[in-house]
Every structure is written in C-alpha cells, then in structure tokens.
Amino acid sequence: MKEIFTAKTVEEAKALACEKFGASEDRITFNVIEEPKKSFFGKIKGEAKVEAEYAETKADLSVKYIKKVLEAAGLTNVKADVKENENGAEIELSGVDIESFIGKKGEALDSLQYLASLACNKIDRDYYRISIDCGGFRERRKAQLEELAKKMAASVKKNGRTAALEPMNPYERRIIHAAVSEVEGVTSRSVGEEPYRKVLISSTEKKNFRNDRRERRGGKKNFNRTQKSFDITTSFEKEYKKPKPEDTMTGAGLYSKIEF
Numbered sequence: 001m002k003e004i005f006t007a008k009t010v011e012e013a014k015a016l017a018c019e020k021f022g023a024s025e026d027r028i029t030f031n032v033i034e035e036p037k038k039s040f041f042g043k044i045k046g047e048a049k050v051e052a053e054y055a056e057t058k059a060d061l062s063v064k065y066i067k068k069v070l071e072a073a074g075l076t077n078v079k080a081d082v083k084e085n086e087n088g089a090e091i092e093l094s095g096v097d098i099e100s101f102i103g104k105k106g107e108a109l110d111s112l113q114y115l116a117s118l119a120c121n122k123i124d125r126d127y128y129r130i131s132i133d134c135g136g137f138r139e140r141r142k143a144q145l146e147e148l149a150k151k152m153a154a155s156v157k158k159n160g161r162t163a164a165l166e167p168m169n170p171y172e173r174r175i176i177h178a179a180v181s182e183v184e185g186v187t188s189r190s191v192g193e194e195p196y197r198k199v200l201i202s203s204t205e206k207k208n209f210r211n212d213r214r215e216r217r218g219g220k221k222n223f224n225r226t227q228k229s230f231d232i233t234t235s236f237e238k239e240y241k242k243p244k245p246e247d248t249m250t251g252a253g254l255y256s257k258i259e260f
Contacts, residue, residue: 022060029053066091070098078093145179149188150180173197
C-alpha cells in the first residue's frame, strides 16, 4: 500500500500517513519527495510531500476485519490491542458494550476469532494463529471448564457411569481433557462430528452393578459364580469410535494448532 501525503511539514505529512494506515511510524517506509522552502525573508513557501509505503501484516488484516464486523453490529468504539508472537497474534478487545456482545459462553467471540483467522490466512498458506480475548474472558472460561471437568470426573469415579458433556469447540475440549487427565481412575475421549463433538468421561475401574445393588440391599456375593461384566458404552459412543487429534493427551499436541 503506497500513497503520497502533503502537509506544512514533513513531520505532519508522516503523521497523516500513520493515521491513514493505522500503524506506527516505524512500520512505514517514507520517501521525502519535496520539502518546504524558506524565502529570502524567512517565510516558508510550498508544502512537504512525502511518499509513504505500508505493507499490511496478517495481524493488521485481522484487526481490520474484526472492526468491520463489530461496526456492522453497532459497536463503533472498539479498541484492539495486538500482541504478536512466533505463531500469530493475540488481540485484546475493549470498549463500551463489547463484553455483552461476546455472549455468556463466548460463542460470538469464538465465531469472530474463527472468521478473522480465515480472513488473514487466505492470502498465503503459512498458518497464522489468531486469538481474541475480551476483559479476561478466556481465563474465566478456562477456570469454569476445569472446575466442571473435575466435578464430573469425581462423579464418574464414584458411580462408575460414563458422563457426556455438552458439545464444545476443540479449544474447550482440550481444557476438559487436560483437567480429567489429572484425576486418577477416569479417562476422557471426544466423540461425534463437529459442531456436535463432545467429551465423554469414563471410569477406568470396572464395576459390577448387579453385585453393588445386592450389597446395598444386604445380599451376599456369590464368589463361585462367574461375574458378568456390563457394557456401559452408550449407543452414541458405539456410533463414533474414530479417534480424533485432540483425544491424544501426550506431547505438545494438547495445545497444538486447531484445524478449522
């Protein structure tokens, strides 16, 4: 992106370029075409003419797309602070009414993040990871999911019955898997197809529910009879047995790139 700016001074012309491109001066290449000249009596004649060239980054494209979407939703005074890293950029949004826009579970925030990622990655094949947050929502949501996972894991460990959580996106499922992996006696896996893919938490300890019921009723166990194990796999689990990448709890894959 290249454009010529004119002003009373070179500094003012550069400031106009920064405002137009929405970037700091150190990210713009300037070429001074013409400078104002002083007359014999010390008066300034003419204007400064500066050519400014700015190459938009993927982070810039993402912010531009995000603001365009938010403006369409009636949010015109949203500030986007960008922090770039090795794999992409973290974008923190702030402004009036922005927190009400993201939704109770962050549905709108997740959708905006997904679309902004598509918008910036279409220019080449080098994957650039976009992460959008607002008012610390991601950390609060992470804490809620970890608490839910440990609560459900404790319940499964106690009663031995498989528990199914509501459908979640890949990022949230990874949080659940990580939390469950810290609880002994239970395991987790994802089943189903997007966008209805969910996490199942199961006990790793086999239980005989018939004998458990007898014990509660005061009955006696017959240790000479062959115990019959019960298949507690639900029809939903049987239908979807194909493993998915996020089911693996070892190595760096736990928080690796999310494939859209």
